[in-house]
Amino acid sequence: MTKKQKKVFIRIIIAAVLIVVLHFVPVQGYLRFLLYLIPYMIIGYDILRKAALGIAHGEVFDENFLMAIATVGAMLLGVYNEAHGQEGEFAEGVAVMLFYQIGELFQAVAVGKSRRNISALMDIRPDYANVENEDGELEQVDPDEVEIGTVIVVQPGEKIPIDGVIVSGNSTLNTAALTGESVPREVREGQEVISGCVNLTGLLRVETTKEFGESTVSKILDLVENSSMKKSKSENFITKFARYYTPAVCYGALALAIVPSSINMVMGNPANWSTWVIRALTFLVISCPCALVISIPLSFFGGIGGASSCGILVKGSNYLEALAQTKYVVFDKTGTLTKGVFEVTKICPSTEFQNMICGKGYSPDQALLRYAAYAESYSNHPISKSLKEAYGGEIQKTSVTDVEEIGGHGVTALVEGERVAAGNAKLMKKLGLTYEENTGVGTVVYLAVDGIYAGYILISDVVKPEAKEAIAALKKAGVRKTVMLTGDSKAVAEYVSDELGLDEVKSELLPADKVNAVEQLLEEKGARENLAFVGDGVNDAPVLSRADIGVAMGALGSDAAIEAADIVLMDDNPRKLALAMQISRKCLRIVYENIVFALAVKAVCLLLGALGIAGMWLAIFADVGVMVLAVLNAIRCLKVKA
Amino acid sequence: MKKTYKIEVDCANCALKMEDAAKKTEGVQDAAVSFMTQKMKVEFAEGADISTVMQAVLKACKKVESDCEIFLD
Numbered sequence: 001m002t003k004k005q006k007k008v009f010i011r012i013i014i015a016a017v018l019i020v021v022l023h024f025v026p027v028q029g030y031l032r033f034l035l036y037l038i039p040y041m042i043i044g045y046d047i048l049r050k051a052a053l054g055i056a057h058g059e060v061f062d063e064n065f066l067m068a069i070a071t072v073g074a075m076l077l078g079v080y081n082e083a084h085g086q087e088g089e090f091a092e093g094v095a096v097m098l099f100y101q102i103g104e105l106f107q108a109v110a111v112g113k114s115r116r117n118i119s120a121l122m123d124i125r126p127d128y129a130n131v132e133n134e135d136g137e138l139e140q141v142d143p144d145e146v147e148i149g150t151v152i153v154v155q156p157g158e159k160i161p162i163d164g165v166i167v168s169g170n171s172t173l174n175t176a177a178l179t180g181e182s183v184p185r186e187v188r189e190g191q192e193v194i195s196g197c198v199n200l201t202g203l204l205r206v207e208t209t210k211e212f213g214e215s216t217v218s219k220i221l222d223l224v225e226n227s228s229m230k231k232s233k234s235e236n237f238i239t240k241f242a243r244y245y246t247p248a249v250c251y252g253a254l255a256l257a258i259v260p261s262s263i264n265m266v267m268g269n270p271a272n273w274s275t276w277v278i279r280a281l282t283f284l285v286i287s288c289p290c291a292l293v294i295s296i297p298l299s300f301f302g303g304i305g306g307a308s309s310c311g312i313l314v315k316g317s318n319y320l321e322a323l324a325q326t327k328y329v330v331f332d333k334t335g336t337l338t339k340g341v342f343e344v345t346k347i348c349p350s351t352e353f354q355n356m357i358c359g360k361g362y363s364p365d366q367a368l369l370r371y372a373a374y375a376e377s378y379s380n381h382p383i384s385k386s387l388k389e390a391y392g393g394e395i396q397k398t399s400v401t402d403v404e405e406i407g408g409h410g411v412t413a414l415v416e417g418e419r420v421a422a423g424n425a426k427l428m429k430k431l432g433l434t435y436e437e438n439t440g441v442g443t444v445v446y447l448a449v450d451g452i453y454a455g456y457i458l459i460s461d462v463v464k465p466e467a468k469e470a471i472a473a474l475k476k477a478g479v480r481k482t483v484m485l486t487g488d489s490k491a492v493a494e495y496v497s498d499e500l501g502l503d504e505v506k507s508e509l510l511p512a513d514k515v516n517a518v519e520q521l522l523e524e525k526g527a528r529e530n531l532a533f534v535g536d537g538v539n540d541a542p543v544l545s546r547a548d549i550g551v552a553m554g555a556l557g558s559d560a561a562i563e564a565a566d567i568v569l570m571d572d573n574p575r576k577l578a579l580a581m582q583i584s585r586k587c588l589r590i591v592y593e594n595i596v597f598a599l600a601v602k603a604v605c606l607l608l609g610a611l612g613i614a615g616m617w618l619a620i621f622a623d624v625g626v627m628v629l630a631v632l633n634a635i636r637c638l639k640v641k642a
Numbered sequence: 643m644k645k646t647y648k649i650e651v652d653c654a655n656c657a658l659k660m661e662d663a664a665k666k667t668e669g670v671q672d673a674a675v676s677f678m679t680q681k682m683k684v685e686f687a688e689g690a691d692i693s694t695v696m697q698a699v700l701k702a703c704k705k706v707e708s709d710c711e712i713f714l715d
Binding site: 004049050053054057062063104107108111115230231239242289290293294297298301 | 659674
């Protein structure tokens with residue numbers, strides 16, 4: 001509790017004790033009123049002051065006003081009764097104020113607590129950076145003051161404060177705060193590191209490549225902190241609702257106080273002024289809209305906080321809300337559904353080759369890969385890189401001689417005295433060899449050793465392991481159509497699409513065609529359906545902003561993605577989109593629960609209050625009780641089943 | 643020109659009132675108040691003097707919600 005809250009807490013206790021004591025004090029008449037006035041003023045002076053200030057500034061009809069009118073009215077009614085020789089009821093007015101304050105205090109504490117919880121989830125702000133001074137000692141400085149190109153020292157257990165490149169040291173990094181990924185990442189000298197990661201094991205010296213304000217951690221914090229500024233339709237609805245609702249109930253209460261009594265007077269019956277006035281006051285207490293006004297932003301804030309703890313950054317409540325209605329999901333292929341890196345996916349040695357290397361101690365696959373890697377060892381082409389990576393072993397470049405690159409065909413070289421040719425089908429034809437026509441999708445490297453066709457190696461972009469599951473999960477979550485857009489060839493596109501079970505695929509598209517394709521789909525969909533585009537942020541910024549919801553994969557390293565997208569999946573896992581939809585749905589469900597629950601309880605209580613069935617005590621429940629329940633319900637948004 | 647200010651406000655409804663008041667202030671293009679993060683984001687109109695505008699915003703907010711605070715620095 002803050003100081004302010006503690007003060008209110010003490011006032012509540014004093015007032016509560018006084019009410020109980022006064023109940024047993026045998027005084028009568030106006031003295032009793034004056035005694036009750038003491039706890040009333042203790043507990044309610046700030047509300048009365050705010051109400052008076054509000055009226056003075058022309059800001060009537062807020063909850064302070066409602067509470068002030070209701071309680072002052074109740075107290076005056078007591079005085080009125082005393083004046084007419086009956087015993088006045090003063091405890092009620094004080095109790096209403098007391099419970100209102102208890103409710104407000106609870107709300108402030110609950111909201112403060114969840115706010116801190118959410119901030120803790122996003123607690124990645126580094127407090128300092130270590131810079132070595134001339135004596136070689138470490139000095140802690142404000143990250144804001146570190147210039148680009150400064151070497152900073154990150155000790156184990158510290159957060160990396162600024163993006164940069166490791167100049168010395170190696171370590172493992174915990175990237176959980178940025179990606180939601182719990183497996184630590186290994187880093188070595190020369191690698192880029194991003195701010196917000198926690199250094200786990202070794203000492204790192206990092207040369208900064210960005211200013212603090214431009215570093216990943218600042219951008220992410222900025223994004224999360226501003227997310228609640230973009231308000232959802234539900235929030236706007238409540239704002240508008242409160243604008244008409246509060247005056248409406250005030251006039252309703254006024255009518256309730258005057259009209260029935262007046263009619264009674266006209267009809268010649270006893271007017272019963274005090275009965276109707278107290279009903280009107282009850283009506284006012286019930287009507288307070290706090291439950292809605294506080295619980296709905298809290299729900300969205302909780303949902304956004306819960307999502308960010310899973311590595312899903314949502315830029316605004318409006319996007320979280322829109323996500324629930326996602327019916328069309330359009331994917332970019334490379335980097336989104338596939339890893340975007342080329343890997344050896346198939347090794348196919350020929351029978352002759354298998355006979356040839358029989359008994360040499362290698363498996364045929366390994367031997368073929370070895371020849372390929374050796375032959376391509378001098379090349380830096382992505383294909384040769386993936387060959388070398390797949391081979392994995394050390395390559396003795398000295399045993400490779402006579403390397404000859406044949407443009408558009410491939411390469412021939414002497415590997416340990418054997419003439420190896422590695423290249424495409426044209427190269428095989430040129431060498432006059434018969435070869436197996438490959439049917440797989442991707443790039444094929446054919447190999448010949450000493451004039452004998454040795455087999456082929458297939459290299460292709462690999463589908464992400466989570467991609468298939470992601471598509472299935474989206475379908476299960478109610479997505480009607482999944483579409484893949486790619487600039488790649490038709491064969492590759494269709495292969496990936498079949499593998500993953502996508503509904504539609506559009507291939508061989510230029511970046512501009514992607515925008516057109518998305519626009520076509522936008523026209524096709526219904527008014528209450530949303531289209532989400534998922535891309536890796538490379539070249540698809542226009543599409544990201546054109547779609548109802550732009551989702552960028554992998555905030556790590558792609559600033560453009562963070563800027564253009566509405567939702568950022570921090571790790572490259574497409575499975576997170578379905579999770580984000582789940583969070584969105586849960587959040588909206590809670591919001592609707594609260595709207596319906598609060599309005600229903602209020603409507604029933606208002607009716608009962610107007611009819612005189614419900615008294616002040618029920619009114620207090622309808623106000624404070626509903627608010628407490630709504631806030632507790634809203635806090636559930638924070639919890640996410642991963 | 644956009645700027646974000648730290649604020650102190652006790653209730654969500656009061657935050658809404660502050661937002662309304664800030665939006666109506668002259669020299670303010672748009673304003674948003676987040677009760678949850680206790681921040682106010684103000685987009686200034688072209689050519690507006692930030693410090694005068696913010697004084698006016700503070701005054702307008704104080705008027706609708708006497709307990710609020712905007713930290714101008």
